[in-house]
Amino acid sequence: MITKNFLKIYSVLTIQFIFGCSLDKESKGSVETFDSKGDTILVKLFYDNEKPKYTGRVYKNLKQGIYKEFSEIDSGKVVAKMSFSNDILDSIVYYNKEGMEIFYSKATDNKIISESSLDEVFVGDTLRLFLKFEESKYDFLSFIPGYFTNSLDFVSGSNSIQSDGLRIKLNYPSKKVGKDTIRGYLIENSYKMFNDSMATHVGIHQYFEYPIEVKLRSEI
Numbered sequence: 001m002i003t004k005n006f007l008k009i010y011s012v013l014t015i016q017f018i019f020g021c022s023l024d025k026e027s028k029g030s031v032e033t034f035d036s037k038g039d040t041i042l043v044k045l046f047y048d049n050e051k052p053k054y055t056g057r058v059y060k061n062l063k064q065g066i067y068k069e070f071s072e073i074d075s076g077k078v079v080a081k082m083s084f085s086n087d088i089l090d091s092i093v094y095y096n097k098e099g100m101e102i103f104y105s106k107a108t109d110n111k112i113i114s115e116s117s118l119d120e121v122f123v124g125d126t127l128r129l130f131l132k133f134e135e136s137k138y139d140f141l142s143f144i145p146g147y148f149t150n151s152l153d154f155v156s157g158s159n160s161i162q163s164d165g166l167r168i169k170l171n172y173p174s175k176k177v178g179k180d181t182i183r184g185y186l187i188e189n190s191y192k193m194f195n196d197s198m199a200t201h202v203g204i205h206q207y208f209e210y211p212i213e214v215k216l217r218s219e220i
Contacts (some may be wrong), residue, residue: 051070105204131170172212
């Protein structure tokens with residue numbers, strides 16, 4: 001049976017598209033094709049073995065429609081589908097090697113409640129940030145940290161953080177003066193059995209940002 005640690009597969013996604021200005025453009029590992037008006041382009045990324053990795057469509061630099069991720073080993077087999085509207089990740093689905101859906105998450109407008117342990121952050125402090133959805137509807141809560149954009153353009157190699165209760169605790173050790181941001185996706189999901197021995201994860205996600213200004217503590 002699939003466990004909640006399955007969410008860690010998010011941490012290996014590396015989607016990063018390069019936009020050009022020519023009608024057809026090829027670079028190492030990617031191909032872009034523009035339409036006659038120069039607006040819509042089809043983006044294809046490839047593995048090092050030259051097998052297709054991702055395909056998707058962009059309109060005026062905003063991702064639209066279905067993006068597909070393919071298996072590196074079994075060429076042409078879809079392992080994930082992501083749906084975008086104006087660069088916003090609406091939903092994401094993962095499949096196992098048999099093609100069965102094992103994870104489904106959709107965007108939600110459920111408000112994220114955040115609670116900070118510090119009103120001001122100084123160098124050397126550890127900020128503790130607690131997150132949860134305003135209305136909890138599922139059993140498991142996770143947070144995928146990293147330098148995300150709202151449309152999931154890039155995912156860091158960080159593993160997901162699993163909740164040990166009703167909320168997620170994030171620790172931010174402040175090491176230098178300046179501005180920073182805690183970024184990531186808050187995900188809530190539950191098991192959904194589709195036969196006696198197999199289950200899929202079904203849930204919701206929302207992008208989250210928390211700006212931080214680290215200050216130098218006065219010695220006076």
